[in-house]
Amino acid sequence: MxxxxxxxxxxxxxxxxxxxxxxxxxxxxxxxxxxxxxxxxxxxxxxxxxxxxxxxxxxxxxxxxxxxxxxxxxxxxxSPGVERPLKSKEDFERNIGSNVYVKLYEPINGEKEYQGLLDAFSNEMAVIKYRIKTHEKLVEIPFNKIAKARLSVSL
Structure with a gap:
């Protein structure tokens, strides 16, 4: 295929x-x-x-x-629609400041899925700002650990 x-x-x-x-x-x-x-x-x-x-x-x-x-x-x-997949590093760079959903190959901080704001992308590292209840947190995710990513319309 x-x-x-x-x-x-x-x-x-x-x-x-x-x-x-x-x-x-x-x-x-x-x-x-x-x-x-x-x-x-x-x-x-x-x-x-x-x-x-x-x-x-x-x-x-x-x-x-x-x-x-x-x-x-x-x-x-x-068109890929509003929840467009993010496949390349350029896709991540272009979409800094957008809401994203990311699924990982292996857990980071005990989680395999993150949904939040793509805060930064540099040196092959995505930084996602997400919320747990009332607390805002940041997670750094190496690009090579991302199994799937897309823009997200809901948080």
């Missing part, structure tokens, strides 16, 4: 660069009996349905030419 994701990333990247768009994530997943190739794109201020449609059309043509997926699947191109 990762080969399909890698091929999709390679094919969509030049399309996105031409349009000034950013690749957020690609996933190839089975839901029920159907397979979905999902491509999440974004730009400053967000993407609209026309941009998603254009990328879907151009990527669909490239996928038909290269044919990396045997069998049927659904191609979906969309």
């Amino acid at each position: 990762s080969e399909i994701v890698n091929t999709a990333e390679e094919l969509v990247t030049p399309i996105l660069q031409e349009k000034g768009l950013e690749l957020v994530d690609v996933e190839y997943v089975k839901e029920g009996k159907n397979w979905f190739l999902r491509v999440y794109i974004d730009k400053e201020g967000g993407v609209d349905i026309d941009e998603c449609g254009l990328v879907s059309e151009k990527l669909g043509e490239k996928l038909d030419e290269k044919d990396p997926i045997k069998g049927t699947y659904f191609l979906e191109v969309s």
